[in-house]
Amino acid sequence: MTGGPVLAIETSCDETAAAVVDGRRILANVVASQAALHTPYGGVVPEVAARHHLGTVNAVVDEALAAAGLALDDVAAVAVTQRPGLIGALLVGVATAKALAYAAGKPLVMVDHLHGHICATWLEPTALDPPFVSLVASGGHTRLDLVRDYRAPRLLGQTRDDAAGEAIDKGARLLGLGYPGGPALERLASGGDRAAFRFPVGLGGAGERDFSYAGVKTALLYVVRDLGDGAAARHEDLAASYQEAVVRPLADRLVGAAVEHRVPAVSLGGGVAANGRLRELVAERAAEHGLRVAVPERALCTDNAAMIAAAAAFTPSIAWPDYLALDAVATSPPGGIAA
Ligand code: KG4
Ligand code: ZN
Secondary structure: OOOOEEEEEEOOOOEEEEEEEEOOEEEEEEEEEOHHHHHHHOOOOHHHHHHHHHHHHHHHHHHHHHHHOOOHHHOOEEEEEEEOOOHHHHHHHHHHHHHHHHHHOOOEEEEEHHHHHHHHHHOOOOOOOOOEEEEEEOOOOEEEEEEOOOOOOEEEEEEOOOOHHHHHHHHHHHOOOOOOOHHHHHHHHOOOOOOOOOOOOOOOOOOOOOEOOHHHHHHHHHHHHHHHHHOHHHHHHHHHHHHHHHHHHHHHHHHHHHHHOOOOEEEEEOHHHHOHHHHHHHHHHHHHOOOEEEOOOHHHHOOOOHHHHHHHOOOOOEOOOHHHHOOOOOOOOOOOOOO
């Protein structure tokens, strides 16, 4: 779609988010996190997430419009995350977006959440233009895409089991840290020796672009068990070595893919992009090959609606009444992205 400010809504997991974006410029980006609500359970509870979205979404949309200084009538289109995600959570966003599009008499754009993560780099000030290779690593996804055109990212590789963030969260839990474990694990790792323990790296072959984290997670479990009472004294080394085993293949395969496909840049997205060791490794590897590294600010790497508005710029819009027939979908399509 083209032209004018877009109001976007994102409710695929545990963030209720709304944003107003005009071209590459973010006018408002509001995120209401439910993280504290789910902490006692050690993970996101789908039904709790959906109910909370329902109570929050209207206020978040109003706040985004107010921050942008616009009324609903001023927007050119409404965009929403259609897939993949928790179905009850997605439904709240999709139903809200349909109602707003109808009320304003504007078209609706149904966006793929992963497409959103990839398009976050299109926004200012990062403003990355293709071609580049994108890594999206979060609690739910781990994937590499070749982006020659923001309209059609090409999947190069993805995780065959756990997502990188999920592996980090599970490892953090084994070391007695709370949920989500990423920031706590990174803090613990900063005082440790990353070569102290040798954890296996999944799918290590040259040219491999997929990821696997089942092995490293199990390896940590056994090492902690075997150390017994001695494990507590080694927590910093365990955290540093485990973090290294999770982020090193991300950096290696991202830069390896960029070199293979002869593109001049790589991008990082998803919550794991906040990890300092991952950024350091990517920067080192990229410098060896003269590649630009594009990392949007943290608020655009974690789940947000500005990235959904960005992807909407590269997704066909749907007019009334056709969008009434479209619904939320929990899964990704076989090609990886519905763009
Ligand atoms: O994108 P995100 O906020 O939510 C989704 O999963 O969609 O990503 C959250 C993930 C969690 O697994 C969290 O532990 C991880 O990102 N994470 C980190 C760091 N900060 C967040 N992982 C490693 N180091 C960090 N500093
Ligand atoms: Zn996400």
